[in-house]
Amino acid sequence: GLAACIYPNTHLQSHSPPPNFKHHVIEQCRLSDRMSRRLIRTYQLYSRTSGKHVQVLGNKKVNAMGDDGAVHAKLVVETDTFGSRIRIKGAKTGYYICMNKTGKLIGKRKGRGKDCIFTEIVLENNYTALQNAKYEGWYMAFTRKGRPRKASRTKQHQREAHFMKRQPKGHLLGDTQTCYTIVGSNNNTRRGQLSKRS
Incomplete structure (x- = not known):
């Protein structure tokens, strides 16, 4: 779990910034946590652009x-x-979805490499973007016709990179949220806040 200490602001005149836990959280998200039980789920990924x-x-x-x-x-x-790093494989074929150095999506029998790991990023519109762990800034994305889009040309805000988790027959999947991100303080409070992320 993530333990965060909140330091009350007893000196209103102090201009020292609140403690920053962001670095620790990011590092933990990058490391494989071999102590925790691996969670396996089965669902479909609905593409916002192709409708399939x-x-x-x-x-x-x-x-x-x-x-x-x-x-x-x-x-x-x-x-x-x-954190929210996942491996995705086809239940029928057993092939993992991976990304090669040119940004092409391919299936691989073994999915241990970072090229086969994706970080889930939940967006404000409730869609999920999947960023490759090896090639940061490159996202899984598809065209309107359902063809893979070259990852080097993708951005997080693009519709082509937006997905929704679904069970068959169109039922939406609720998902547990596992990774935290630090949200900067605003004008109403000087405390750092924790925001829970999928």
Whole structure:
């Protein structure tokens, strides 16, 4: 868990900044937490642009053309760490979704490398963006036709990189939130606040 000490501001005239835990949190999110039990979930990833679901095919290709409930659209998602880092594989094929050095999405039998790990970033619109752990700033993304978009051309705010977790038949999935981020103090308070993140 994350323990954070809140220091009351007893000296109103003091201009010293509040303690910064952000570095510690980021470091913990980057490290694999081998002490905690790995969480495995099964769901579909709905693509905001294609209106279909991400699927991993037997030929190791990845696209967002899967219909709701399609066998290749069922994904097994393994939570990798203390934070929101995950590995995603096709339940049918067993191939992990990975990213190569050119930003192309590919399926791999073994998903241990950082190129097969994605960080979940929950956006204000309740969609999730998936940033690759090896190639920071590169996101899983698909075109309107469901084809993979080159990751080097992706940004977090782009619709092509937005996904929603769904169970078959369109039921939305509630998800536990595991990683914390420090939110800076505003004019109303001088204390650092903790914001819970998916």
